[in-house]
Each structure stands twice: as C-alpha cells, then as structure tokens.
Amino acid sequence: MSPGGQTPIGNVDLVKQLNSAAVYRLIDQSGPISRIQIAEQSQLAPASITKITRQLLERGLIREVDQQASTGGRRAISIVTETRSFQAVSIRLGRHDATIALYDLSGKSLSEENFALPERTQESLEHALFGAISRFLDQCQRKIRELIAISVILPGLVDPYNGVVRYMPHISVSHWTLAENLHRRFGLNAFVGHNIRSLALAEHYFGATRHCADSILVRVHRGTGAGILVHGQIFLGTLGNAGEIGHIQVDPLGERCHCGNFGCLETIAANGAIEQRVSHLLRQGYPSKLTLDDCGVSAICKAANRGDPLACEVIEQVGHYLGKVIALTINLFNPQKVVLAGEITEAHKVILPAIQRCIDKQVLKEFRQNLPVVVSALDHSSAIGAFALVKRAMLNGVLIQHLLENE
Numbered sequence: 001m002s003p004g005g006q007t008p009i010g011n012v013d014l015v016k017q018l019n020s021a022a023v024y025r026l027i028d029q030s031g032p033i034s035r036i037q038i039a040e041q042s043q044l045a046p047a048s049i050t051k052i053t054r055q056l057l058e059r060g061l062i063r064e065v066d067q068q069a070s071t072g073g074r075r076a077i078s079i080v081t082e083t084r085s086f087q088a089v090s091i092r093l094g095r096h097d098a099t100i101a102l103y104d105l106s107g108k109s110l111s112e113e114n115f116a117l118p119e120r121t122q123e124s125l126e127h128a129l130f131g132a133i134s135r136f137l138d139q140c141q142r143k144i145r146e147l148i149a150i151s152v153i154l155p156g157l158v159d160p161y162n163g164v165v166r167y168m169p170h171i172s173v174s175h176w177t178l179a180e181n182l183h184r185r186f187g188l189n190a191f192v193g194h195n196i197r198s199l200a201l202a203e204h205y206f207g208a209t210r211h212c213a214d215s216i217l218v219r220v221h222r223g224t225g226a227g228i229l230v231h232g233q234i235f236l237g238t239l240g241n242a243g244e245i246g247h248i249q250v251d252p253l254g255e256r257c258h259c260g261n262f263g264c265l266e267t268i269a270a271n272g273a274i275e276q277r278v279s280h281l282l283r284q285g286y287p288s289k290l291t292l293d294d295c296g297v298s299a300i301c302k303a304a305n306r307g308d309p310l311a312c313e314v315i316e317q318v319g320h321y322l323g324k325v326i327a328l329t330i331n332l333f334n335p336q337k338v339v340l341a342g343e344i345t346e347a348h349k350v351i352l353p354a355i356q357r358c359i360d361k362q363v364l365k366e367f368r369q370n371l372p373v374v375v376s377a378l379d380h381s382s383a384i385g386a387f388a389l390v391k392r393a394m395l396n397g398v399l400i401q402h403l404l405e406n407e
Helices: 011-030 035-042 046-059 122-139 178-186 195-206 271-283 297-305 309-333 343-362 384-395 398-405
Strands: 062-067 077-081 087-093 097-104 109-116 147-154 157-159 164-167 189-194 215-220 224-230 337-342 373-375
Touching: 011 035, 011 046, 011 077, 011 384, 011 398, 035 046, 035 077, 046 062, 046 398, 087 122, 087 384, 097 122, 097 384, 109 122, 122 178, 147 178, 147 195, 147 384, 147 398, 157 189, 164 178, 178 189, 189 195, 189 384, 195 215, 195 224, 195 337, 195 384, 215 309, 224 309, 271 297, 271 309, 271 343, 297 309, 297 343, 309 337, 309 343, 337 343, 343 373, 384 398
Parallel strands: 087 147, 147 189, 215 337, 337 373
Antiparallel strands: 062 077, 087 097, 097 109, 157 164, 215 224
16 A cells, blocks of 8 residues: 555455445444445445455454344344554644654544654654654553554645645655655554644544534634535545635735735734734733733633633634635535634634624525534544544545455
C-alpha cells in the first residue's frame, strides 16, 4: 500500500477490497448483526458473506457474540468488530508542538502526550517529530497489542491522496513526503491530512455530526478554515484542500491578509485578529473590564458571556462576518448541520446568535429550516482528527485489505 493510503490495484483486487469494506462497515456501524442481515443489507451473495466474515474472524478484526433470538429456524450468531486488539498512533502537528496519542479502533484514547517542537526547517522538524514518536511508542509499549497505522494532521496545504505536505504557515516546506517517510521509518501504514478537514471527519464518526451525511465544520484559531462533508465523505477538491473559507474577502477595504489580499475573513475572524481588535479599542479608551494585560481570546469570550460591552461588540462583529461566509457555504452545499469549533466557542452565548442572524437573513428558507448550528463535540481532543484518517481507511477497505494480506 502506498503511504498516502491509495492502493494501485486491479479490478479483481478492487472488488475484494470494496466487498470486504462493505461487510466490515455494516458490522462496525450496525453490530451486533447476523450474517443473514449482512447479506440482506449489503446485497452480496451469502457465500461471499461467509468467505469475507471467515477472513475477518481469522484476522481478529471481528468476533462472534451471543446468538440472536430465533425467528423460527436456526438461531443466528451475531458479529461485532474487534476494537481493543488494534491500535494506531495519531498526531496533531502544530506550529511549535505535537500532540501524540494512542487510540484503539473504537476511538478510545489510551495515552496522550504533548511534545515541544520549536524547529524551523523541514529536515529538523521531521527529525524531531520522528524522535518524539519513537519516545512515545517506547512509553506505550505495554498498551500496544498490534499497531496498524500512524496518522498526522497539520495546518497548511496537504495532498492527502499521496501524503505530501505542500505548505505550512510557519516553516518552509518543499514537497515534504511525510507519509512515505513515516512508512519507511516505522513500517506502518501512514496517512496525512489537514487538521480542520480531518476534525470534520472525526465529528462525523464520533461527534456532533455522527448521523449527518452532509455537514460543514468551521474552526477559528490562528486562521479560519472549514471541513465540508458531502455524502459522508470529506469534500477535498482537485488539490485536496477545499474549505479555505478564511480567504473569502468580506471587507475590500479591510486589513491586508498574509495571502496578499485585503479584507479576508481571517483578518477579522481569527484569534490574533480578535485580540488585536480588543487591544486597539482598549487603547482608544473604550470602557471594559478587560485589560491590556489580560485580553486573550479566552478572557474576551468569558467577558462577552458576562455582557461586557466591548467584548460583546467585538465577538458580535466576528459572528457577523463568520455568519456571512457560513451562509454562503450553506447556500452552496445545503448541509444538515453546521458545527463551530475553536476557542471562540467559549462565547457561544454571543457568537452563535450573531451567526444565526446572518443565516436567517441570507440563506434560502428551505435550506435554513431545521438546520442546527452547534459547538464542536471534539475540539478538545486535538489528535482525534488524525485518528479519523485511520478510521476512514478501515471503513473504505484500504487498511482492511492490507491487514488481511499481511497476517
């Protein structure tokens, strides 16, 4: 299997992968489930179901549980996925640090540690990152039964198909073949993705959009980005980076953005921009309980929730511009749910109504009816987005096929 999780395979192998994935997915999402029910729902021949389940059982990927109640004939044995026997290392790579976590296949975090990575070059960052992963694996040795994959999410521009990093906001990278290098160094299936897109996928598997096929996640942090879910799959676009809503122009006369344009959403709806706006207003003498020594995003959000006039004004402005762009994406993609993530959600009492007002004014009536705007359920679990890449590889059969062929 190639490092990025894309397998060049012939038609016969592709059919095997898709069929195995269909069976595993049903067991994972609907288990306990009988072979008869799998055949009915997958529309695969009973003989194929028998063969695939036998392979999955022998590999330890599924297990049989108590028999189901009889409906008149022989009692059917139920099957569930086995999640405790397999682990994956998942990493959130930030600008100056990395969170490394060990997950089992249910998405349960078994261990997590943060490592400082202040490196400034691609080569030194990779060396430090791989060293941190090695130390983490040594510390987790007793918790590991079978390690099957390693995954990394990061900010910037990523080619998720081949696991190549094209751009990072804080260091210069040049065609960084991160997935291939991880695969070579640790001998594991490796996946690399964008942090916000991967968080949207994690919300679909484990969080706020678990029962939604179509959703939009917007995260405000150092920048502003989105993850768009269409039919249960992350919408990636031609280069694998769809969702850069932070560079939609919302104020042509606004501040210059690092992308070179003026008035991008990120110049207003980003942690640094929010803090600078509050600092500027405080220096202008606007009344507030906030001080120049304590006006970080968290303090601003708490002040807004308490009704501080300056904090409310700034957060409402952020909500207004965020809402304009979110309304645009709703009209484009017609999602079932919108999720907001980032520290800004601490001011949910102010930011969510401001966003909702824009949606009510700008979104087609049919699109905004029964459309919840909610706070992320997983934003606190920083490495869960990386694990979502492993979960996806199990559900689409890429990783299952590799495990079946390499017992």
